[in-house]
Amino acid sequence: MKQLLIKDNQYRPKSDFCEVRDIVNHIADKTLAELEKEGIFVFPSSVRVSEDLSNDQMILQSYNDKYVSGNVMGFLGVGTQRIVIESRFSRDEKDYFFQYLLEKVLKFPNFINFETSVNQDDRLFSLLLFLFPMYLRDAMRKGLFKTYICRQYNDGNVRGTIDVARHIKKNSPFIGNIAYSNREYSYDNYLMELVRHTIEYIKGKNCGRKLLSTIKDEVNQVIKATPEYRAGNRKRIIDDNIKNVVRHAYYHEYRSLQQLCILILRNEQHQYGNGTQNVYGLLFDGAWLWEEYVNMLIGDEFYHPKNKTGDGAQRLFAGNFGLIYPDFIGKDNNERIIADAKYKPLNNISGKDYLQVLAYMFRFDAKKGYYLYPEADSLNDVSLVLNKGMTYENNVSKREDISVVKCGLHIPNDMRNYTDFIEHMEKNERIFRQKLLC
Structure with missing residues (x-):
């Protein structure tokens, strides 16, 4: 087994990828849209949910004699070669931060042990299984697929x-x-049969029945809708779904569910690449995970508009012009606060980031803005005070009433184990909330 560990948003020499050349040949300089068609599963759906990912972004992009990784974390494989993409904010050998985000945001149980598991395939398969209830629930909000x-x-x-x-x-x-x-x-069609086969497959796995108990009603609906189910038809059902991809825009949730089910069931056939040269993988949008995690910490005090779903849309101008979606808008209308979640280091927050938050502050009469970012180096927060006046008139001075603060949540490193990491994270979360809400 040949495995390479890299970080997201990182430049690495091309020579570092020699031992995983088969994977690189499959993914380098290809867009997420192209790779999703080849079997790589991106969470959340890159176009539908995440503002920070788009279909033209790449996992690995050539840059002179280097490859630069994108804004995703997760696992990729071909044959016996593996690439693991970790969070750049984890300085330890174990990426506890990525695991912590998954547990908090996606409610993954902590018995997916990132600390002791030496088998990346088992870890990947566990993640796929625990995504299934969420995707089935989302899809069936549209009713059974017919x-x-x-x-x-x-x-x-x-x-x-x-x-x-x-x-x-x-x-x-x-x-x-x-x-x-x-x-x-x-209702008893190729897609619902695929979902039924996936349900039956998960039932036979450790913790499978416990996992499915969280979506008991949805599972019962699928079982009642598929009287033609036969366990021996699994291969034919998988092939039918590979040929008949759901394309109707109304059923886009079923398209994601279909892709996930195929990936889960093909594990049984191929054991994630053993004996095959097909690329596979599961990737998570780091910026989306960070924003949703921050919302869990401060969502009781802030509104959280969402671009891709259209929730909480705001307008810059009268007449319904200038659609905007600030990350967070403080609920206190006497001392309004605007906050922007940034999955990037302190020194990378600049330029357009400033202009965006200031525009939001002006629109909502906010005197204070925040950039909320993960901090791995224990750096102090940076407070930026807005200027007034012009250099042309030699009257530039700072304003005392408007400021923007780069506020970091410290990510603990050098922890002995994951339990220690959780303990320190919970302490740092309390400090983080106090800085925002004091």
């Missing part, structure tokens, strides 16, 4: 197209039945 399917019959009640060849084969000599096929609108 589509046209072609069914074959052989009886005396003809209500479709007669299949001459099959009729001769099955009904010679003639005994009163007619072989025919009919196109019907049905």
Whole structure:
């Protein structure tokens, strides 16, 4: 097994990737849209949910004699080669920070042990399983997936197209039945069968039934909707779904669910790459995880508009012009605060970041703004006071009433184990909240 550990948003010499050349040949300079079609699962859906990812972004991009990694964390593999992308804010060999974000934001149980597991494939498979309830729940908010399917019959009640060849084969000599096929609108279709096979597969895994108990109603609906389920049809159902990708915009949640189910079930066939040269992987948007994590810490005191879902849309101008989505808007209208979550180091917060937050502060009459970022080096917060006046008139001076603060949440490193990491993180979270809400 050949494995390479890298960080997100990192430049590495191309020579470092020699032992994982097969993976690099599959993913280098390819967009997320291209890689998702090849079997790499991106969470959340890059276009639908995440503001910080787009389909034209890349996991590894060539830059002279180096590769630069993107804003994602996770696992990639081809054959016996693996690439693990960790958070750049974890300085330890164990990426406790990434694990902590997954547990907090996605409610992953902490028995996915990142500390002791030496098998990245087992870790990846566990993550896929624990994503399934979330994706099934989201998809079934649209109701059961229903589509046209072609069914074959052989009886005396003809209500479709007669299949001459099959009729001769099955009904010679003639005994009163007619072989025919009919196109019907049905819940028991290729996709719902795929979901049913995934449910049955998860039931046989450790903690599978406990996991499915969190979506008991959805599971029961799928089982009732798939009376044609046969365990021996699994390979055919997988192949049918690979050929028939859900494309209708209304069912985009089912498209993600379909991709996840295929990835889970193909694990049984290929054991994640052993004996095959297909690329596979599971990637998480680091910026999205960080923003949702911050929302868990301060969401009781801040509104949290969401761009991709359209929740909490605001406008800069009267007449419904200038659509904006600030990350966080303080609920106290007497001392309004604007906060922006940034998954980047302190020194990388600059330029357009300043202009964006100041525009939001002006729009909502806020005197104070914050950049909320993960801090790995124990640096002090930086307070920036807005200027007034112009150099042309030689009257530049600072304003005492408007400021923007780069406020970091310290990420502990050099921890002996994950339990110590959690203890220090919870202490730092309390300090972080106090700085914002004092």
